[in-house]
Amino acid sequence: MIQDFFNFFQLTAFADVTWQMxxxxxxxxxLMYLAVYKGFEPLLLVPIAFGALLANLPTAGLVNPxxxxxxxxxxxxxxxxxVSQGQDVRAGDLLGYFQTPPPPGASANPSDHDSLHEIQAxxxxxxxxxxxxxxxxxxxxxxxxxxxxxxxxxxxYYISRGIxxxxxxxxIFLGVGAxxxxxxxxxxxxxxxxxxxxxxxxxxxxVGAMSLGFSAGESASIAIIGGADGPxxxxxxxxxxxxxxxxxxxAAYSYMALVPLIQPPIMRLLTTKNERKIRMKSLRPVGxxxxxxxxxLVTVFCILLVPAAASLxxxxxxxxxxxxxxxxxxxxxxxxxxxxxxxxxxxGTSVGITMTGERFLRGETLMIIxxxxxxFGFSTVxxxxxxxxxxxxxxxxINPLIGSAGVSAVPMAARVSQVEGLKADPNNHLLMHAxxxxxxxxxxxxxxxxxxIATMSVR
Amino acid sequence: xxxxxxxxxxxxVDVGAKLGISQDLSYQGVGMAIVLLALGAIALVLYLxxxxxxxxxxxxxxxxxxxxxxxxxxxxxxxxxxxxISPETFAVIAAAxxxxxxxxxxxxxxxxxxxxxxxxxxxxxxIFQSHRVR
Numbered sequence: 001m002i003q004d005f006f007n008f009f010q011l012t013a014f015a016d017v018t019w020q021m022x023x024x025x026x027x028x029x030x031l032m033y034l035a036v037y038k039g040f041e042p043l044l045l046v047p048i049a050f051g052a053l054l055a056n057l058p059t060a061g062l063v064n065p066x067x068x069x070x071x072x073x074x075x076x077x078x079x080x081x082x083v084s085q086g087q088d089v090r091a092g093d094l095l096g097y098f099q100t101p102p103p104p105g106a107s108a109n110p111s112d113h114d115s116l117h118e119i120q121a122x123x124x125x126x127x128x129x130x131x132x133x134x135x136x137x138x139x140x141x142x143x144x145x146x147x148x149x150x151x152x153x154x155x156x157y158y159i160s161r162g163i164x165x166x167x168x169x170x171x172i173f174l175g176v177g178a179x180x181x182x183x184x185x186x187x188x189x190x191x192x193x194x195x196x197x198x199x200x201x202x203x204x205x206x207v208g209a210m211s212l213g214f215s216a217g218e219s220a221s222i223a224i225i226g227g228a229d230g231p232x233x234x235x236x237x238x239x240x241x242x243x244x245x246x247x248x249x250x251a252a253y254s255y256m257a258l259v260p261l262i263q264p265p266i267m268r269l270l271t272t273k274n275e276r277k278i279r280m281k282s283l284r285p286v287g288x289x290x291x292x293x294x295x296x297l298v299t300v301f302c303i304l305l306v307p308a309a310a311s312l313x314x315x316x317x318x319x320x321x322x323x324x325x326x327x328x329x330x331x332x333x334x335x336x337x338x339x340x341x342x343x344x345x346x347x348g349t350s351v352g353i354t355m356t357g358e359r360f361l362r363g364e365t366l367m368i369i370x371x372x373x374x375x376f377g378f379s380t381v382x383x384x385x386x387x388x389x390x391x392x393x394x395x396x397x398i399n400p401l402i403g404s405a406g407v408s409a410v411p412m413a414a415r416v417s418q419v420e421g422l423k424a425d426p427n428n429h430l431l432m433h434a435x436x437x438x439x440x441x442x443x444x445x446x447x448x449x450x451x452x453i454a455t456m457s458v459r
Numbered sequence: 460x461x462x463x464x465x466x467x468x469x470x471x472v473d474v475g476a477k478l479g480i481s482q483d484l485s486y487q488g489v490g491m492a493i494v495l496l497a498l499g500a501i502a503l504v505l506y507l508x509x510x511x512x513x514x515x516x517x518x519x520x521x522x523x524x525x526x527x528x529x530x531x532x533x534x535x536x537x538x539x540x541x542x543x544i545s546p547e548t549f550a551v552i553a554a555a556x557x558x559x560x561x562x563x564x565x566x567x568x569x570x571x572x573x574x575x576x577x578x579x580x581x582x583x584x585x586i587f588q589s590h591r592v593r
Contacts, residue, residue, distance in 0.1 A: 185505075186509065189501070189502035189503070189506045190506075192498040192499070193498060193502060195498060196497070197495070202490075206486075210483050215475045216472045216475070217474030241474075290508065293508060297504060301497070301500070301501060302497065443501075451490045456471060
């Protein structure tokens with residue numbers, strides 16, 4: 001009987017717990033504490049934290065990919081195969097070696113860059129077909145080898161396709177568009193420039209990340225944290241630096257919750273008391289036709305300018321058009337509630353499931369968290385300084401405090417402007433004025449993300 | 460670590476490339492310029508569109524966009540602003556509020572129930588009637 005218990009214990013997963021998993025359990029508890037008891041973006045951080053917990057348990061049938069073709073992740077040549085047709089393999093087994101050509105401008109010596117990569121089995125099964133011969137050139141995405149097994153993939157393998165195939169962030173944008181009133185922005189179009197200037201943090205953080213040794217794709221993904229727009233950050237990093245996705249998502253959503261702590265000292269430092277007391281003229285009412293024209297205008301113009309951001313901008317404005325047209329109430333309700341809520345659960349848990357100890361417990365995670373503060377800080381500075389700059393020319397002065405709302409973080413950043421404005425003048429309400437740059441920041445972040453995607457090639 | 464030539468808007472940067480500081484600054488400068496120009500262009504078009512809409516729409520839309528006009532005071536003698544309800548009805552409502560609620564009250568909004576709601580209320584009434592309260 002004791003032997004039976006011993007045999008059963010060997011079937012359990014207790015022995016598979018690693019020290020990285022234990023550390024990550026601590027990280028999960030911190031994230032859950034921040035979300036549940038401190039109210040830090042709980043809608044995202046709770047699913048992320050729970051996904052991270054699942055990622056750091058020795059699970060079975062949860063994240064494993066299904067068997068099938070293994071495709072090349074870049075253009076190159078298969079150097080050699082280590083398996084033959086009909087051979088049984090397990091997940092992680094070495095199947096062969098793959099070589100990528102050196103990046104343009106790099107030295108011809110292959111030892112100067114990591115050009116040789118292992119081809120590993122993603123699932124257990126039988127090798128049924130070798131699609132390419134050794135030293136045969138292949139393009140990115142081409143099928144290299146076929147591994148077959150009757151077992152399907154794990155639940156989160158399929159859910160995570162929503163991030164990998166860039167489905168979830170645009171769907172979240174559909175809901176954001178349906179929830180956003182662009183009226184304050186249309187009433188005072190000048191505030192679009194505040195949203196544009198608030199991308200300064202993105203640009204400066206890119207330079208900072210690059211100087212710390214990150215590559216162009218990684219730097220862009222880290223820098224976009226400064227846009228304070230979670231779906232855009234996930235969209236960009238899943239495209240340019242998927243291995244950094246968990247750290248970037250956690251940093252982006254944590255700092256969004258910390259906006260009321262990060263922004264006020266910078267706002268007070270860069271503005272005088274008289275500037276903070278500036279009262280702005282009431283916004284004019286904006287009609288339905290004007291709002292519909294705005295949605296169409298932004299869709300056409302932004303997609304023509306940066307086609308790479310088409311899915312984000314397109315879905316954002318589709319959601320907004322549904323909201324403003326007034327004849328699609330059921331669709332608006334679905335976008336504002338069911339769709340965005342369901343996708344948020346899947347998005348959060350899919351991000352969390354990538355937070356394995358091996359990927360998260362690295363020095364670069366700390367660097368990303370540090371660079372995230374830099375990004376938020378400089379984005380705040382950019383918006384504030386633009387407001388002050390515009391005041392040199394405009395007749396109706398802008399309260400610079402609304403400039404800080406140019407970092408998206410809707411509507412948190414606008415609320416910070418309101419609170420700081422009330423501290424300077426208890427009768428000065430800036431909330432609606434701050435909503436203009438706040439929603440402009442969403443468009444600005446999508447445009448700069450589109451710029452990075454358009455100008456960077458993933459080989 | 461290899462350094463790559465300055466990217467132009469028409470060229471592409473390799474995702475794994477490392478840029479020198481001056482190249483990096485130029486790259487970011489172009490990015491910021493594009494964002495400012497894009498949003499600036501939208502702002503300009505919106506400003507012009509706003510002028511057009513303001514010159515044509517206000518006469519039709521202005522009354523419906525002022526919620527203050529639909530409210531009235533509970534003080535007898537205050538002129539009602541909503542043309543849909545007669546002054547007599549306002550007086551009756553104000554008097555009823557004055558009699559029923561303790562202290563001074565202020566009527567902020569008076570709305571008529573949409574017709575559809577009457578049918579749903581009838582449905583609810585029938586459902587409740589079918590249950591015996593014990």
